[in-house]
Amino acid sequence: xxxxxxxxxxxxxxxxxxxxxxxxxVEQIQHAKVLTDHDIAAGLADAGLAQAAHVVTxxxxxxxxxxxxxxxxxxEPRERxxxxxxxxxxxxxxxxxxxxxxxxxxxxxxxxxxxxxxIYRYDDYDRQFLRDRxxxxxxxxxxxxxxxxxxxxxxxxxxxxxxxxxxxGYMLRVAIPxxxxxxxxxxxLAYVARHYDRGYGHFTTRQNxxxxxxRLDQSAEILGVLAEADxxxxxxxxxxxxxxxxxxxxxxxxxxxxxxxxxxxxxxxWSTNHPEFTFLPRKFKIAITGSVHDRAAVRVHDIGLMALxxxxxxxxxVVHAGGGLGRTPVIxxxxxxxxxxxxxxxxxxxxxxxYNALGRRDNIYKARIKILLREMKAENxxxxxxxxxxxxxxxxxxxxxxxxxxxxxxxxxxPFAALPDKSGIFDAARAADAAFAAWVGTNTHAxxxxxxxxxxxxxxxxxxxxxxxxxxxxxxxxxxxxxxxxGELRVAHEQNLVLPHVRKDDLPALWQALVAAGLAVGNxxxxxDIICCPGMDYCSLATARAIPVAQRIAENFASPARQAEIxxxxxxxxxxINACGHHHVGHxxxxxxxxxxxxxxxxxxxxxxxxxxxxxxxxxxxxSRENVVDAVDKIVSAYVxxxxxxxxxxxxxxxxxxxxxxxxxxxxx
Amino acid sequence: xxxxxxxxxxxxxxxxFADDQxxxxxxxxxxxxRLLAAGSDCVPARRGVVVGPAVDVxxxxxxxxxxxxxxxxxxxxxxxxxxxxxxxxxxKYGFAGDVRACGHVIPDQFAALMAxxxxxxxxxxxxxxxxxxxxxxxxxxxxxxxxxxxxISR
Numbered sequence: 001x002x003x004x005x006x007x008x009x010x011x012x013x014x015x016x017x018x019x020x021x022x023x024x025x026v027e028q029i030q031h032a033k034v035l036t037d038h039d040i041a042a043g044l045a046d047a048g049l050a051q052a053a054h055v056v057t058x059x060x061x062x063x064x065x066x067x068x069x070x071x072x073x074x075x076e077p078r079e080r081x082x083x084x085x086x087x088x089x090x091x092x093x094x095x096x097x098x099x100x101x102x103x104x105x106x107x108x109x110x111x112x113x114x115x116x117x118x119i120y121r122y123d124d125y126d127r128q129f130l131r132d133r134x135x136x137x138x139x140x141x142x143x144x145x146x147x148x149x150x151x152x153x154x155x156x157x158x159x160x161x162x163x164x165x166x167x168x169g170y171m172l173r174v175a176i177p178x179x180x181x182x183x184x185x186x187x188x189l190a191y192v193a194r195h196y197d198r199g200y201g202h203f204t205t206r207q208n209x210x211x212x213x214x215r216l217d218q219s220a221e222i223l224g225v226l227a228e229a230d231x232x233x234x235x236x237x238x239x240x241x242x243x244x245x246x247x248x249x250x251x252x253x254x255x256x257x258x259x260x261x262x263x264x265x266x267x268x269x270w271s272t273n274h275p276e277f278t279f280l281p282r283k284f285k286i287a288i289t290g291s292v293h294d295r296a297a298v299r300v301h302d303i304g305l306m307a308l309x310x311x312x313x314x315x316x317x318v319v320h321a322g323g324g325l326g327r328t329p330v331i332x333x334x335x336x337x338x339x340x341x342x343x344x345x346x347x348x349x350x351x352x353x354x355y356n357a358l359g360r361r362d363n364i365y366k367a368r369i370k371i372l373l374r375e376m377k378a379e380n381x382x383x384x385x386x387x388x389x390x391x392x393x394x395x396x397x398x399x400x401x402x403x404x405x406x407x408x409x410x411x412x413x414x415p416f417a418a419l420p421d422k423s424g425i426f427d428a429a430r431a432a433d434a435a436f437a438a439w440v441g442t443n444t445h446a447x448x449x450x451x452x453x454x455x456x457x458x459x460x461x462x463x464x465x466x467x468x469x470x471x472x473x474x475x476x477x478x479x480x481x482x483x484x485x486x487g488e489l490r491v492a493h494e495q496n497l498v499l500p501h502v503r504k505d506d507l508p509a510l511w512q513a514l515v516a517a518g519l520a521v522g523n524x525x526x527x528x529d530i531i532c533c534p535g536m537d538y539c540s541l542a543t544a545r546a547i548p549v550a551q552r553i554a555e556n557f558a559s560p561a562r563q564a565e566i567x568x569x570x571x572x573x574x575x576x577i578n579a580c581g582h583h584h585v586g587h588x589x590x591x592x593x594x595x596x597x598x599x600x601x602x603x604x605x606x607x608x609x610x611x612x613x614x615x616x617x618x619x620x621x622x623x624s625r626e627n628v629v630d631a632v633d634k635i636v637s638a639y640v641x642x643x644x645x646x647x648x649x650x651x652x653x654x655x656x657x658x659x660x661x662x663x664x665x666x667x668x669x
Numbered sequence: 670x671x672x673x674x675x676x677x678x679x680x681x682x683x684x685x686f687a688d689d690q691x692x693x694x695x696x697x698x699x700x701x702x703r704l705l706a707a708g709s710d711c712v713p714a715r716r717g718v719v720v721g722p723a724v725d726v727x728x729x730x731x732x733x734x735x736x737x738x739x740x741x742x743x744x745x746x747x748x749x750x751x752x753x754x755x756x757x758x759x760x761k762y763g764f765a766g767d768v769r770a771c772g773h774v775i776p777d778q779f780a781a782l783m784a785x786x787x788x789x790x791x792x793x794x795x796x797x798x799x800x801x802x803x804x805x806x807x808x809x810x811x812x813x814x815x816x817x818x819x820x821i822s823r
């Protein structure tokens with residue numbers, strides 16, 4: 001006879017609970033009441049009363065097997081992980097979830113404003129807006145708990161405030177607009193991690209940070225804490241325009257045409273509470289790069305903007321639309337070769353208006369703009385956008401020079417010293433220490449100011465969780481930013497941190513400090529710099545785990561010498577078809593899928609997220625969890641065997657195609 | 670269901686839908702197809718039209734001059750097409766009459782509805798006027814305004 005249990009999350013704090021004896025909600029899956037065909041209907045009806053009374057939410061039945069010893073084992077892997085907690089953080093079992101009440105220490109934002117960091121400087125209006133938004137969300141939570149808003153109605157409102165309901169509870173996604181953070185803001189994030197969560201956060205592939213354990217009844221308070229440091233979670237989820245992402249070296253890189261932070265901020269203000277575009281058919285992601293080298297993967301976004309200078313020397317944007325990953329990966333279609341800055345918002349608004357009116361709403365999997373563009377055909381879509389654009393009143397939403405200048409002025413310039421580009425200290429350290437030299441080779445990027453350099457702090461230690469940082473690590477990064485980078489940090493979409501403005505003279509000392517903290521992993525752009533989504537360890541959409549695979553692959557390639565020998569290679573892992581781990585655009589991509597209750601991994605090769613963006617091709621049948629590390633190793637070894645002198649992995653793949661790699665993976669199986 | 674205006678106040682509702690002529694109010698809101706089919710001279714009184722979210726606003730253009738009210742139906746509050754419809758009615762076609770949101774809309778959308786050109790809301794049963802008046806009192810303007818509107822007013 002089939003057996004089931006009833007799972008839910010408690011509304012107030014999100015904790016995973018199960019329907020137990022006498023209608024109690026229990027926090028241990030082993031205490032769940034096992035129901036059979038005879039009593040499941042009555043159990044669901046009774047549990048449903050608790051949902052109707054706003055005690056629990058996301059109520060669902062989970063089929064289970066009951067062992068001879070009485071142990072309950074859900075059939076679905078996801079439900080098993082709901083029962084045991086994240087498989088990669090067994091240590092959490094010994095740590096407490098946040099409990100409301102108690103006296104907290106003063107906020108970091110009360111002590112410093114990081115005056116030299118290149119963040120957008122809020123004024124009282126901006127800050128009050130965030131405070132009011134946090135208070136409004138508190139009201140919305142109260143109305144949900146009182147039943148004035150149904151769960152259905154509340155859901156988009158909480159999503160637009162960054163709050164998801166995941167496998168083990170709520171998750172709060174906080175925006176890091178265009179990836180820029182001050183040291184104070186980083187400390188505020190650490191404060192939230194420490195006092196409202198479980199001591200860590202996860203930097204995502206879209207320049208956000210996620211907290212995995214917040215409570216609903218504290219969420220407005222958390223937003224209030226963030227507001228004091230000019231940070232928010234507005235529109236980090238929901239079917240609206242999301243956090244605009246850009247190049248992690250924005251405003252610092254030597255190869256930049258414009259500073260994309262300025263346009264990212266303009267777009268943030270334009271999209272925040274846009275009255276027309278807050279209930280779109282689906283989410284909408286905009287990315288912008290200020291350099292001809294695309295470090296923001298703009299062609300796999302709903303709108304991708306690439307700055308360029310035309311023959312007359314004027315600045316504008318190449319506009320792509322309809323790119324995206326997910327179920328239907330597509331490289332964006334070019335709409336405009338050159339869009340003048342003044343028309344930026346008008347044109348984006350025209351694209352959104354066509355999408356809002358015509359995008360599909362009957363099928364969530366066909367609701368993104370890429371599907372509309374494909375179904376309408378690109379030329380028709382472009383014509384409609386251009387018609388819409390032409391019909392806008394001439395004075396509608398013009399991005400004039402003075403507005404650009406006003407926004408630019410809010411980004412305080414750093415007081416750079418006039419330095420020679422050559423640094424004796426730096427050169428000597430490089431010559432003396434091969435490990436430092438190797439780290440410089442992978443983890444730094446040229447700065448536009450002579451004598452300065454951008455330094456990347458890898459969040460991908462061997463065996464670590466890609467993108468995760470503890471509160472202590474966040475504080476340490478903030479301290480290093482204060483000491484070496486004008487109190488400024490960046491978050492890369494590859495899930496690493498950046499100290500953007502380091503004196504070359506200081507780089508050896510910075511590196512030593514990172515070594516001491518275990519954060520001097522020199523793997524940026526190498527095979528162990530893996531982009532990885534949270535996967536089924538946390539995410540309720542995932543079909544397989546992603547992090548444990550990333551950990552095993554990183555351990556497999558842990559030798560710095562071997563990584564260096566392999567050279568530039570991107571490896572991206574997603575735990576489901578939604579592709580948050582960008583697997584389609586990794587040189588090697590892994591997609592975890594569920595095959596009859598078993599986690600297996602599809603391999604794609606040849607993807608790229610840069611200015612030569614490409615979607616990877618599947619090379620054959622999915623491989624098992626046991627074999628996936630071996631398969632990746634064989635692919636890499638095949639590349640090393642076939643490459644010509646100095647040839648990168650992606651170039652070997654483009655030259656030879658998939659055949660030698662297929663041979664390597666499948667011939668021996 | 671009560672109708673509220675741009676200041677969230679309940680207003681007298683003189684309109685009823687064509688398929689629901691139970692009340693004794695003077696004016697009728699016609700489905701667009703029936704109004705187009707009837708031509709311009711069949712309905713002597715003031716005229717209203719109700720449109721669904723998929724309407725092409727251009728198809729309304731020929732009759733807009735003879736219309737006093739456009740009711741825009743929201744099948745679900747999360748279907749945002751109505752916002753674009755209202756904006757097009759106001760900005761592209763210069764419609765100056767009443768643009769009324771009806772169907773499933775929620776109090777949290779009030780400011781956005783008004784910003785897009787709606788002038789009244791037919792409040793749904795589950796969200797009576799008291800909710801619209803209470804839910805977002807006070808800080809409405811600050812919280813719901815498009816952030817950029819400080820720099821670009823249109």
